[in-house]
Structures are given as structure tokens and as C-alpha cells.
């Protein structure tokens with residue numbers, strides 16, 4: 001969107017909504033913004049349920065503080081926040097089918113050291129001896145809440161970032177994914193992918209973990225994890241300056257108008 005053509009009042013509204021995006025959230029979550037974390041999963045034998053959770057690794061930034069030890073958080077007590085952006089690949093197979101936007105579209109991303117926070121999926125807490133199948137993680141678009149007209153996708157690209165290699169999750173078109181919105185990890189494993197978000201805003205993403213336990217049989221547990229795609233802090237600052245300039249401009253115009261009235265009135 002172009003600030004140049006925006007009316008001054010519209011700029012002010014934009015700043016207010018951008019600040020609300022960055023600071024306002026209804027739940028008392030910890031906010032994870034950088035470093036390494038995983039959507040981890042353990043097993044609760046007494047409940048015969050998985051326990052999906054946030055697993056932050058030492059060095060992750062939580063509430064603006066670089067942590068020194070690993071941390072575990074229930075799904076609703078943390079959210080990931082990203083302001084990293086990049087263009088979707090336009091050569092070698094783009095993301096148009098996965099995200100519903102043309103190749104070369106600027107989107108919010110995360111899930112790597114380059115595009116923070118570096119959030120992955122982990123099954124390290126599961127003992128391979130306890131499971132007779134890989135663990136399947138399914139993304140559930142219908143149980144997820146996205147900003148209006150937004151799409152979420154999970155994928156990998158080649159090192160250059162120009163060719164899409166794997167299409168794992170899509171809120172836009174399950175049929176555009178390689179395995180119908182599922183990915184598999186062996187117990188004791190760990191993997192990172194690129195998360196793409198076509199709009200800024202809050203994404204409540206619902207996933208289901210499924211596997212067959214050696215004595216308890218088939219196990220399936222779902223949980224929702226929140227991610228916010230927000231404007232870059234420097235963009236926020238620029239918007240603030242733009243809003244200040246717009247307000248100053250309005251005041252100047254009002255003074256000119258008053259002066260003209262005095263001159264001609």
C-alpha cells in the first residue's frame with residue numbers, strides 16, 4: 001500500500017491498527033520473536049494423548065529477553081510473532097497454488113535463521129521404541145482462524161530460495177499440497193520449514209498429531225497455536241513519523257485557513 005496517496009486521517013488509522021497488531025492481544029501469552037523453538041510433542045500415557053506444546057531452546061527471545069535455558073509452554077500461553085518478509089519465488093515453481101497470490105508477492109515469513117523466529121516441528125521427546133508408525137502432523141484449515149482473505153502455507157525452497165521443493169500445508173488449497181496437508185516425522189526427529197502468511201494479522205493454526213503407540217494403539221491429539229505477522233518495527237516507526245507529519249500538515253492547513261478567513265472575512 002502506498003502512503004503517498006493516503007489521506008492523512010487514513011494514515012493515522014493505519015498507525016493505530018499497526019500498533020494494535022504489535023502490542024494488543026487478548027490472551028496473556030508470552031511472545032516469541034527470535035531464536036530456535038519447535039512445536040514439540042510429548043506423550044501422556046495416563047491420558048493416552050499427545051501433549052503438543054511450544055518448546056523454546058536456550059537463546060530464543062521471549063518477551064524481548066534472550067533466554068538462557070529451554071522452556072516449555074502450553075499452546076495458548078505463547079505466540080510467535082514475525083515481521084520478516086520476502087517475495088514468493090517467481091522461478092522454478094512458485095507458491096501461487098499454495099497461497100493463492102501471484103508469484104513475486106511480498107509475504108510475511110518465518111522458520112529459518114534468516115527469517116526469524118526460527119520455529120520448527122519436533123518429536124524429540126517421543127521414544128522411537130514406543131511407536132510403530134511415524135508421527136503424522138496434519139494442518140486443519142477448517143479448525144483454524146486466519147485474517148480476512150489471508151492464506152497460510154508451509155513449504156521448503158532450495159538454498160537460493162527461488163525453487164519451491166516441498167508443499168506441506170496450505171489454508172488456500174489442500175489439493176496444492178504434496179500429502180493433503182500432512183507431514184511426517186519419525187519419533188525423535190526434528191524439522192524446519194518456511195511458514196508463509198499473505199496478510200499481516202493473527203493466525204490461530206490448528207494441527208493434529210497422530211501415531212500408533214506400541215501398547216496403547218492409535219493416538220490422535222489436536223491443538224491450536226497462534227502466530228502474528230506484524231509490520232517491521234522500523235516500518236512502524238516510519239508510519240509514526242508519517243502520521244506526525246500528516247497531523248502537522250493538518251494543523252498547518254487549519255492555520256492557513258484561519259489566516260485566509262481573517263484576511264478575507
Ligand SMILES: [Zn+2]
Pocket residue numbers: 036037038119120121122190191192
Ligand atoms: Zn527446531
